[in-house]
Structures are given as C-alpha cells and as structure tokens.
C-alpha cells in the first residue's frame with residue numbers, strides 16, 4: 001500500500017479499504033460507517049458524490065473522456081480557472097499535484113535558465129524523485145539543485161538564496177506550514193511578502209504549492225489577501241471535488257517557458273474530471289465554503305480543547321481551523337495520538353493522529369458533534385493510559 005495513505009503505520013482500528021461514501025460519511029469494506037475528517041486527504045471539499053458535480057461528470061461521460069486530443073471543455077475550464085485565480089494568465093491541466101509542482105520547477109528553470117530551487121525543509125510537494133520525503137530508490141542527483149530553508153524564517157530564506165547565488169530559478173513554498181507530525185503555522189503575511197520581495201530582487205520565480213490548502217483558505221489564491229501573487233501556482237486535490245485533475249497556473253513571466261517544456265500524460269486530457277471541475281468551481285462561487293468551514297472548525301477546536309482539559313491532557317491545535325491538526329504534548333512516539341485516534345475511529349470518527357485533517361462543505365454542526373461524541377471517550381482512554389503509566 002502506498003505512501004501516507006497506507007495504514008501500515010496506523011493503529012489496527014484503521015480500515016485500509018473503503019466501499020462507499022456520501023456527503024461527509026464513509027463506509028469501509030466491512031460496512032462500518034464513519035464521519036470522515038480526512039476528505040480523501042483533501043480532494044473532497046463539497047462532499048462525496050456532490051449531486052451537481054456528479055451530474056456534470058455523468059453528462060460528460062455520455063460524450064467522451066480520453067480522446068486523441070483534448071476536448072473543448074479544456075479551453076472552457078482554462079478560461080474559467082484563469083478568471084478565478086487572481087495571479088493566473090494561463091493554466092495547464094494534469095492529474096496529480098506532483099505533476100503540477102514538478103512542472104512548475106521545470107518552467108521556472110526553463111524561463112530563468114538557472115537551476116537552484118529553494119525548498120522549505122519538511123514540506124511535502126509530492127512523490128517525484130526531487131521531492132519524495134523518503135530516499136529509497138532515489139539517486140541524490142535528483143535533488144542536486146535544491147537548497148533547503150526553514151519555513152517562515154526570512155533570514156534562513158536569504159541565506160539559502162545566497163547559497164544559490166546567481167543560479168536561483170525559484171522558491172517553492174506552501175501557503176502555510178502544514179507538514180505532517182509537527183505543529184502547523186497560520187498563513188503569515190510578512191513571510192509571504194518577504195518571499196515575494198526576494199524573488200523580485202533576484203528575478204526568481206515564486207511557486208506557490210496550493211495543492212493541499214487551495215480553496216480551503218480562499219477562492220482566488222491563498223496569499224491574495226496579503227497582496228502577494230505567485231508567478232506559478234500548483235493546484236490539485238479538490239479542484240474537481242475528487243475527480244482526477246490538477247493544474248498549474250502562471251502569469252506572463254512563465255508563459256513562453258510553459259510552452260517550451262515537454263509536459264504531457266496519457267490521461268491529462270480526460271474530459272470527465274474537467275467537467276467535474278467546472279461544476280466544482282460553479283458551486284464554490286455560488287456558495288463560498290470557507291465561512292462554513294471556519295464555523296465548523298472553531299466548534300471542533302473548542303470541543304477538543306474542552307475535552308482535553310476535562311481529562312487533564314495537554315494538547316496543541318494549530319493552523320487554520322478548517323484544516324485541523326491535534327498533537328498531544330510529550331508524545332514524541334505518538335503513543336497518545338495513536339491511542340486517541342484509534343479510539344475515535346472505533347467509534348465512527350475517522351480522525352488522524354499526525355496529518356492535518358480536512359473539513360468540507362458537506363459537514364454539519366451535527367457531524368462535528370458526532371465526532372466530539374466519539375472523541376470524548378478517546379481522550380478518557382488516553383488519560384487512563386497515562387495514569388497507568
């Protein structure tokens with residue numbers, strides 16, 4: 001089983017296989033039902049099997065999907081997407097987030113004629129040789145021109161840029177620090193502006209990896225509210241509400257290079273996910289989900305804080321509330337986290353012990369309360385385990 005979606009490292013309570021989903025509910029292969037707080041690790045933003053998205057996909061399925069070339073729906077989607085994304089003058093579509101982040105590096109390098117890319121240590125940008133978090137089967141040359149820096153630390157970014165010298169092609173960065181197993185940060189306007197200024201000074205590309213956070217913080221771009229526009233932005237996960245589609249958008253600086261870099265895949269032109277994406281964008285615009293996600297996120301965070309306190313447990317909840325992460329203090333081996341998560345999963349709340357979770361437009365306050373019902377005994381179990389030592 002693959003990568004972070006493998007349950008190999010998770011407690012036995014976690015099912016590996018699922019057979020059905022609807023709204024925010026998930027059924028495993030044994031028929032157990034869960035309120036899902038992972039949303040397929042992000043793609044599901046409007047809810048599983050959203051009626052309008054699925055109707056658009058079904059209608060397109062009646063016409064065509066994979067063809068000898070793209071369908072005209074690709075042009076419609078590109079125009080629509082560029083209209084939605086503040087910094088975008090063009091868009092190209094691919095399948096996975098990794099396709100988009102990898103394409104971004106190639107375009108930045110092609111456009112600048114330089115090689116070095118600054119990458120925050122510990123940030124996940126996908127599973128290609130240049131970015132996979134584990135190096136089994138990877139030759140070190142694949143990462144030869146990456147220079148690490150510490151997320152959120154402009155001095156460390158400057159130092160990395162000095163090391164890259166006049167060979168700096170770009171900086172790739174996520175909208176906030178959402179690395180696994182560590183506390184998340186809030187989106188930081190000072191850092192965002194600092195990255196932009198550094199890229200401007202050195203004529204390097206600012207690449208924003210929106211694959212995980214995109215649309216969950218804001219509609220047009222996660223750093224737009226700070227007045228910061230990236231040169232390239234990678235999108236994936238919830239772009240087509242669960243259908244396989246990712247995208248790279250860019251401003252005029254990258255257009256020519258994007259035309260020159262050889263980018264393609266047998267299934268990149270699939271029309272069904274593009275129809276699903278158009279319907280997803282319509283729905284996100286018709287009913288912006290962020291306020292709802294924040295309301296639910298605050299309710300969940302307050303509930304978990306109260307339950308932890310009730311049981312005398314010290315926890316940290318970090319990052320934007322709509323992408324919850326809960327870590328226990330003094331839990332380097334995640335013994336408390338895993339116990340808590342296993343107890344909750346057994347009671348029908350699919351939570352995670354070290355990866356940020358995701359709320360969706362399909363969750364309701366009642367669903368959050370259902371999760372809280374499952375986690376109260378989970379906190380009690382952790383407290384009891386601690387008391388027994």
Ligand code: PMP
Pocket residue numbers: 041095096097098099101124125126127174209210211212213236237
């Ligand atoms: N970037 C970020 C920030 C991600 O969270 C992910 C997926 N977890 C990726 C890139 C890679 O996306 P994919 O798994 O679709 O290749």
